[in-house]
Amino acid sequence: MKPAISIVAPVYNEEEVLHELHRRVAAVMDETGETWELVLVDDGSRDRSAEIIAELHEADPRVTGISFSRNFGFQVAVTAGLDHAQGQAVVLTDADLQDPPEVFPRMIEKWHEGFDVVYGIRASREGETWFKLMTAKLFYRIIYRITSVNIPLDTGDFRLIDRRVVDAIRRMPERNRFLRGMVPWVGYRQTGIEYE
Numbered sequence: 001m002k003p004a005i006s007i008v009a010p011v012y013n014e015e016e017v018l019h020e021l022h023r024r025v026a027a028v029m030d031e032t033g034e035t036w037e038l039v040l041v042d043d044g045s046r047d048r049s050a051e052i053i054a055e056l057h058e059a060d061p062r063v064t065g066i067s068f069s070r071n072f073g074f075q076v077a078v079t080a081g082l083d084h085a086q087g088q089a090v091v092l093t094d095a096d097l098q099d100p101p102e103v104f105p106r107m108i109e110k111w112h113e114g115f116d117v118v119y120g121i122r123a124s125r126e127g128e129t130w131f132k133l134m135t136a137k138l139f140y141r142i143i144y145r146i147t148s149v150n151i152p153l154d155t156g157d158f159r160l161i162d163r164r165v166v167d168a169i170r171r172m173p174e175r176n177r178f179l180r181g182m183v184p185w186v187g188y189r190q191t192g193i194e195y196e
């Protein structure tokens with residue numbers, strides 16, 4: 001049986017946080033009553049991430065893992081995750097808990113309302129340096145100006161994506177991929193929700 005929701009997270013040297021990630025994802029997703037899977041893509045980590053993913057899978061078969069032969073980078077890891085996700089919707093999230101799992105239910109709610117993409121908008125970025133805040137702000141505004149694709153401001157890769165959008169993206173032959181640009185480019189009904 002395919003799960004309703006796939007949570008996809010790229011993993012690079014995240015040994016310290018993976019158990020906590022699984023614990024919080026399971027708590028939040030079990031609360032929603034949806035069937036789910038957690039797809040962890042180990043992007044050639046140099047720490048124990050790959051072993052921990054295997055242990056998590058042993059303990060909870062809803063966790064599945066992909067292990068890369070070396071570090072290929074975020075975009076490639078996410079692409080592999082989208083290829084392996086079975087769900088009717090995919091929630092793309094960082095593994096390091098900077099995207100709080102507690103936001104997933106609100107994304108799923110919007111999906112049930114009929115939206116195909118629900119992206120997270122950062123209302124604040126606590127704990128980040130002035131330099132990071134300023135360069136991030138600048139990045140979004142420059143990207144916004146130089147491309148005709150409507151990339152939402154202050155939005156990372158954290159988002160829910162419906163199966164038909166996932167399939168559209170999987171059909172794109174782009175090799176140098178920029179998911180944050182590709183997802184808005186394909187169209188469909190997209191909306192954002194704010195989170196801390």
Ligand code: UDP
Pocket residue numbers: 009010011012013014043071072073074077093094095096098
């Ligand atoms: N990541 C990855 N491959 C890389 C670098 C990062 O899969 O080469 C993962 C990382 O484990 C995390 C997510 O991508 O889950 C975002 O990375 P990071 O937290 O370093 O980025 P930032 O917080 O600056 O957006």
Ligand code: MG
Pocket residue numbers: 094096098
């Ligand atoms: Mg991070």
